[in-house]
Amino acid sequence: DIQMTQSPSSLSASVGDRVTITCRASQGISNYLAWFQQKPGKAPKSLIYAASSLQSGVPSKFSGSGSGTDFTLTISSLQPEDFATYYCQQYNSYPWTFGQGTKVEIK
């Protein structure tokens, strides 16, 4: 199975900060990577697929990059509604696997 490792596991940031979350795959997955946002008690929301393509309706402050084994999710200017847990997920091969999550908290 492909292991997905996110860093950091949690971070504290202020409104307006630029935030970057990293996701590393244990083997190459080309660009078959998605990102999700989950708020407490809510279903995940899809943000990005194919490493850098925004899902419909997702604001452009979210961006993704990377290929192979190293990927990043960037939030350009953190807003109060962005405080949540973010997950990466590979769909290059079965079983599809998620990272352990990165919790973004208010500083």
Add this chain to the structure above:
Amino acid sequence: QVQLVQSGSELKKPGASVKVSCRASRYIFTSYPMTWVRQAPGQGLEWMGWINTNTGNPTYAQGFTGRFVFSLDTSVSTAYLQISSLKAEDTAVYYCARLKSYYSFAYYYYMDVWGTGTTVTVSS
């Protein structure tokens, strides 16, 4: 917009069965496969498998074979997850999610719309 509405919370005793539903609306149900994801209390997301809504053919992740069954009722645009012989460790929130596809040397599938989630609690 596209919606996936799941059935309500369930409280079951060990050894019982549960059937979770995921009703789709505002799109052609059989045009998009459906996947299922588990989230144990305080834990991350775990992929369970997916079902081809056109053929009904399921694919299960390791660890979700035997007691877990994906099924469909296309007449009401609904996907189901049935879990039998429930154990305490099945306690979790179960999500369905629609899959979209694109071609890049092969067909690849990614999740776009998620269901509302169903909490299944297994306790004596």
